[in-house]
Amino acid sequence: MANISLIPCGDFKTRYAADTTIFPTVTSRNFAILGVLLLLTFPAFMDRYWLNLCIQIGYLGIAALGLNILVGFTGQISIGHAAFFGFGAFSSAWLSNSFGIPVALAIPLAGVMTTAVGMLFGVPAARLKGLYLAIATLAAQYILQDFFARADWFTGGTAGTIAEPFSLFGFAFDTDERYFYVVLVYMVVMYILATNLMRTRDGRALVAVRDHYLSAEIMGINLTKYRTMSFGISAFYAGIGGALYAHYLQFVSVEGFTILFSIQFLGMIIIGGLGSIMGSLMGTAFMVLLPEVMQAITNSLAGTAIDTALNLKDAIAFLREMAIGLVIILFLVFEPDGLAHRWKQIKAYWKLYPFSH
Amino acid sequence: MTLLFQLLVNGLIVGALYGVVAMSFVLIYKASRIVNFAQGEFLLIGAWTCWWLLTHWQLPFWIGFPITLAFMLIFGVVLQVVVLRPMIGEPIISVIMVTIGLSIFFQAMMKWMFGVFAKPFPTIFASPTMNVFGLEVQTVYVVSLVISLLIMAGFGWFFKYSRMGLAMRATAFDQQVAQSLGISVRQMFAMSWAISAMVSAVAGVTVGVVNGVSSALSFFGIKVFPAVILGGLDSVAGAVLGGLIVGVLENLAHYLDSQWLNWGNMYEIAPFYVLIVILMIKPYGLFGTKDIERV
Numbered sequence: 166m167a168n169i170s171l172i173p174c175g176d177f178k179t180r181y182a183a184d185t186t187i188f189p190t191v192t193s194r195n196f197a198i199l200g201v202l203l204l205l206t207f208p209a210f211m212d213r214y215w216l217n218l219c220i221q222i223g224y225l226g227i228a229a230l231g232l233n234i235l236v237g238f239t240g241q242i243s244i245g246h247a248a249f250f251g252f253g254a255f256s257s258a259w260l261s262n263s264f265g266i267p268v269a270l271a272i273p274l275a276g277v278m279t280t281a282v283g284m285l286f287g288v289p290a291a292r293l294k295g296l297y298l299a300i301a302t303l304a305a306q307y308i309l310q311d312f313f314a315r316a317d318w319f320t321g322g323t324a325g326t327i328a329e330p331f332s333l334f335g336f337a338f339d340t341d342e343r344y345f346y347v348v349l350v351y352m353v354v355m356y357i358l359a360t361n362l363m364r365t366r367d368g369r370a371l372v373a374v375r376d377h378y379l380s381a382e383i384m385g386i387n388l389t390k391y392r393t394m395s396f397g398i399s400a401f402y403a404g405i406g407g408a409l410y411a412h413y414l415q416f417v418s419v420e421g422f423t424i425l426f427s428i429q430f431l432g433m434i435i436i437g438g439l440g441s442i443m444g445s446l447m448g449t450a451f452m453v454l455l456p457e458v459m460q461a462i463t464n465s466l467a468g469t470a471i472d473t474a475l476n477l478k479d480a481i482a483f484l485r486e487m488a489i490g491l492v493i494i495l496f497l498v499f500e501p502d503g504l505a506h507r508w509k510q511i512k513a514y515w516k517l518y519p520f521s522h
Numbered sequence: 523m524t525l526l527f528q529l530l531v532n533g534l535i536v537g538a539l540y541g542v543v544a545m546s547f548v549l550i551y552k553a554s555r556i557v558n559f560a561q562g563e564f565l566l567i568g569a570w571t572c573w574w575l576l577t578h579w580q581l582p583f584w585i586g587f588p589i590t591l592a593f594m595l596i597f598g599v600v601l602q603v604v605v606l607r608p609m610i611g612e613p614i615i616s617v618i619m620v621t622i623g624l625s626i627f628f629q630a631m632m633k634w635m636f637g638v639f640a641k642p643f644p645t646i647f648a649s650p651t652m653n654v655f656g657l658e659v660q661t662v663y664v665v666s667l668v669i670s671l672l673i674m675a676g677f678g679w680f681f682k683y684s685r686m687g688l689a690m691r692a693t694a695f696d697q698q699v700a701q702s703l704g705i706s707v708r709q710m711f712a713m714s715w716a717i718s719a720m721v722s723a724v725a726g727v728t729v730g731v732v733n734g735v736s737s738a739l740s741f742f743g744i745k746v747f748p749a750v751i752l753g754g755l756d757s758v759a760g761a762v763l764g765g766l767i768v769g770v771l772e773n774l775a776h777y778l779d780s781q782w783l784n785w786g787n788m789y790e791i792a793p794f795y796v797l798i799v800i801l802m803i804k805p806y807g808l809f810g811t812k813d814i815e816r817v
Contacts, residue, residue: 242615244622289798292805295614296557296755300747301801304794307744311791428622435619483634490627497620498608 185364187357204349208342216341218453223348224409226449227355229433230442231402234359236431237440238368239395240375241290242299245306246430249400251313251422253279253407255320258328258417268331268412272351276404282309283400290396291389294378306424313419325418328411344413351409355402359442362398371395375440425486432493438503447504455492456485529773535663537769538670542725543742544749544761545677546718552694552756553714556606556617560625561722562743567628568594568723569730569739570636576644587727591720598719599712606715607708629740640736666728673721674762681758690714694756748793751800752808760808768793 178184188194208216232246257275260266266274286305290298313320320326330339331347338344362368370391373381382388411417429452437448463481500507543561550558571593575586605624609617652661680687692700693710701707726739749768753760775792800808 236615240615242618289802289805293801296618297751297801297805299557299618300751301798303744303747304797307791307794308798425626428626431619431622435616439615480634483630486630487627487634490623490625490630493623494605494620494627497612497616497623498605501612501616 187360187364201349201353205346208345213341216345218457220341220345220348220413222446222450222453223345223352224406224413225430225433225453226406226446227352227409228403228406229430229437229449230355230359230445231399231406232430233434233437233439233442233445234362234371234402235395235399237434237438237445238363238375239371239392240378241294241392241395243302243396243399244299244424244427244431245286245302245304245309246399246403247422247424247426248306248309249279249283249403250407250410250426250430251417251419252282252309252400253404254328254411254417254422255313255326255407256404257408258326258411259319261329262326268329269333272331272405272408272412275408276401279404279407280397280401283403284393284397287393287396287400291392303424306427310419310422313422320417320419323419325416328415328417330415331412339415348409348413351405355405356442356446359402363442367391367394372440425489428493429489432489434503435493436496436503438505441503441505443508444503444505447508451492451504452489455488459485459488526777529777530770531659532663533770533773534766535667535769536773537766538667538762539725539729539765540742540745540749540769541762541765542670542673543722544746544753544765545674545758546721546725547746547750548753548755548758548761549677549690549714549721550718551750552758553690554602554606554711556609557614557621558718559618559621560628560743561718561746562740563625563628563632564594564598564719564722565726565729565742566632566735566737566739567597567726568719569726569735570632572723572727573641573643573730573735574636577641590723590727594719594723595716598716601719602712602715607711625740625743629737633737636735638737640734640738642734643731660732662728662732666732669724669728673724677758686710686713745793748797751797754806754808764808771796 188197207219211219228246228250232243235241235243253275256278257268257271260271260274260278261268286302289301293301314323316322330337331344332338338347363372370381370386371394373384373386374388374391374395378388433448433452434445435448436451437446438444460481463484496503543565546564547558547561550556550561568590572586572590575581575589576583579586581589601624605620606617609620652659652664681691689700689705690710690713692703692705693707697707700710725742729739729742745768746765749764750761751764752767753762753764772789772792776789779788
């Protein structure tokens with residue numbers, strides 16, 4: 166029952182090509198286009214605060230999608246995604262600062278550089294799985310974090326580094342309203358790329374590796390190749406996301422890319438739904454909005470007895486961390502398939518409305 | 523040369539503590555096949571509880587410490603029953619993520635309740651330093667070494683002779699067979715968490731007495747991974763050995779670094795480099811059993 170099909174009755178597919186379109190129905194494609202068009206109008210009426218959140222959802226969503234390709238589609242766990250995100254941020258800033266490469270070009274190049282690093286750490290990953298892999302990526306997280314703090318030539322050391330604003334043909338995208346479009350374009354492209362990847366032989370091979378790697382190997386899928394490739398793709402997405410982050414804030418500090426951030430990425434894809442492309446975006450939105458909701462709750466409680474008893478105002482940073490941990494646990498226990506699954510059920514409910522059973 | 527010797531002794535003492543924590547980590551893994559990323563938080567919670575009893579309630583150490591242990595026992599059982607039991611049969615990624623979630627949750631909660639700064643324990647031993655073979659060693663270190671050895675011996679006895687230890691080994695070997703022999707597998711799971719939490723709390727209190735209690739304690743839980751990978755995930759003796767190796771290794775790295783390399787921070791990072799290299803060469807650790815899968 167989990168994957169109730171919403172394809173109308175009598176709509177038979179006769180070719181594989183028709184069965185693996187990007188959008189399952191014409192209506193869903195039109196809705197997606199409508200959604201993007203709607204997003205295009207956001208800067209016209211939203212204030213800076215909301216735009217900032219939307220941009221955050223955009224670049225984090227790209228990185229989260231990368232992690233979902235690795236964890237959700239290939240079944241390889243990684244606890245070092247934030248380190249790759251950070252590597253992308255630093256390499257984009259480094260490329261544009263040291264070599265004068267235009268930012269528009271530096272962002273994809275940063276993605277490629279991060280891919281190289283990701284594949285480097287993917288080499289042990291090709292032989293490991295499950296828990297051993299988790300520990301190896303944990304080591305990668307600490308090693309890269311240490312590298313950021315030490316490599317002055319690359320990251321500017323503890324002082325951090327400055328990143329140029331994004332500009333194209335002399336037009337600088339240096340305000341939130343303008344940068345929103347940059348992130349939106351990247352997001353749409355990256356999400357379409359991922360959806361397309363899953364329609365290809367390579368994408369199906371990744372899923373096969375996840376579902377039963379022995380059977381996959383027997384069917385002629387090269388495990389080492391696909392595991393390393395999946396690490397590479399995931400690092401590429403993280404790199405692009407990180408580069409967008411760098412040129413948005415125009416400053417990258419070495420302290421930001423901690424293990425907590427990596428866990429937040431994992432939280433995003435678990436909340437959104439492992440192995441669901443749109444779920445990655447939903448989970449990211451959830452994770453970005455969660456601290457804001459926490460803040461709002463704390464503000465509304467200000468001055469009451471609960472506030473004075475628990476000293477909420479000073480504890481907001483810890484409360485956020487606690488909320489992240491708690492949300493991950495609750496989702497895993499009560500809704501392991503994530504928001505994407507819930508969304509599907511809601512759609513199915515309305516589609517079948519009077520006779521939903 | 524004295525510095526090197528001093529560092530080696532330090533390494534052995536800290537390594538013994540790593541060994542104890544790694545042992546309690548392996549205990550959970552062996553019994554219930556759960557990788558506990560929240561092991562460091564057990565140290566943290568144990569140390570803070572003991573600290574709170576000793577400073578806030580002004581209890582003497584010999585009363586406060588047993589209460590801490592009792593609390594950790596209950597805590598371990600409750601955690602297993604409430605959070606981990608529903609996860610039985612879920613894929614390994616979910617189980618790992620649940621323990622990671624627990625880890626951040628408790629870490630943040632401890633920061634919220636007790637603050638972010640290190641707080642010293644009240645003095646427990648009359649004389650702060652002792653003279654061992656001509657070296658000035660802190661009494662706490664000597665005591666912690668003794669405690670570590672005691673715990674290790676206790677584990678050895680527990681798994682070899684006690685009824686519950688044998689039942690636990692049977693559960694680890696094959697759950698169905700254990701159940702058919704009348705062992706309550708659920709009870710064994712809960713008990714393994716309880717014992718693990720208690721033993722970790724002992725380590726936590728020991729470290730807390732030496733360095734003061736702070737959230738840095740939970741880093742022990744991360745340092746455990748190089749140790750258990752070195753020793754192999756399902757070998758208790760290997761965990762102890764791995765802990766000792768990691769303890770000596772990081773002090774050696776620190777020595778090399780301070781004398782010649784001057785890179786800084788090698789103390790923290792060296793074990794992770796070793797970890798990656800070992801996983802590249804021997805994917806199941808040095809002493810771990812290789813998974814053989816039959817289809």
